[in-house]
Amino acid sequence: MGDRSINPAKIWRLIPPIEASGEIQMSIDLWLLDQHILGHIPPTLRFYTWSEPTISLGYHQRHYPEHWRSLVWQDSPVDLVKRPTGGRGVLHQGDLTYALIGSGFVGKRVEVYQQICQFLIDGWRSIEIELGYGTAGTGYIHNPNCFGTATSADLVCANGYKLIGSAQLIKSGAILQHGSMRLNPNLELFKQVFNETTTLPPSEISQLTDRTIIDALINSARKHFQIKFEVEPLSDREWLKIKTQINPS
Numbered sequence: 001m002g003d004r005s006i007n008p009a010k011i012w013r014l015i016p017p018i019e020a021s022g023e024i025q026m027s028i029d030l031w032l033l034d035q036h037i038l039g040h041i042p043p044t045l046r047f048y049t050w051s052e053p054t055i056s057l058g059y060h061q062r063h064y065p066e067h068w069r070s071l072v073w074q075d076s077p078v079d080l081v082k083r084p085t086g087g088r089g090v091l092h093q094g095d096l097t098y099a100l101i102g103s104g105f106v107g108k109r110v111e112v113y114q115q116i117c118q119f120l121i122d123g124w125r126s127i128e129i130e131l132g133y134g135t136a137g138t139g140y141i142h143n144p145n146c147f148g149t150a151t152s153a154d155l156v157c158a159n160g161y162k163l164i165g166s167a168q169l170i171k172s173g174a175i176l177q178h179g180s181m182r183l184n185p186n187l188e189l190f191k192q193v194f195n196e197t198t199t200l201p202p203s204e205i206s207q208l209t210d211r212t213i214i215d216a217l218i219n220s221a222r223k224h225f226q227i228k229f230e231v232e233p234l235s236d237r238e239w240l241k242i243k244t245q246i247n248p249s
């Protein structure tokens with residue numbers, strides 16, 4: 001069970017899965033964080049997918065391969081977006097992303113990562129996938145590919161496959177942590193983006209549906225944080241504000 005000191009709020013918002021462009025998804029996450037800071041929404045959990053292959057850059061990532069600006073996949077450009085969180089480049093294709101927005105977390109950054117990541121570990125264990133933390137040293141930061149190394153904030157399978165890469169933004173005492181769960185990567189596209197090879201996840205992962213994974217993680221979060229969820233989609237008013245944030249004019 002989760003530690004009651006993790007978050008005093010007992011009712012969290014659960015937003016049903018959304019498929020949209022990277023620009024919209026990042027705007028939603030940042031807008032939810034700002035609304036939580038203002039006290040307008042409770043802690044929130046959501047899962048989402050990307051409507052087209054997209055590379056998301058860490059907020060402070062200044063250096064990345066020049067060819068990322070002009071990548072084309074299946075006759076369509078690969079989008080390039082900036083995350084509000086740190087870290088390195090992530091290729092979003094064949095993945096499922098989670099985002100948790102909350103406050104009341106205590107401890108050093110890695111400790112907070114682990115407080116939050118425990119619900120991921122427990123949820124994946126409930127569908128018979130064991131995960132542990134990565135062990136990469138400080139040199140990882142020079143690799144533009146987030147999934148090229150696994151740090152103590154990342155979760156890997158028993159065979160070393162990095163399944164989940166996460167990133168954080170802490171602002172005014174509140175936190176946004178989101179992460180990519182790499183379920184069905186396209187090996188050819190991955191090599192085109194990073195000029196290196198990768199491996200497929202264990203077959204028992206690629207056979208899982210998004211719904212199975214999401215249900216397991218929702219149940220795990222409920223137990224770990226000792227909370228109840230209220231399902232509440234984004235309202236028309238909220239969508240309008242988010243889109244206005246993207247295009248102020």
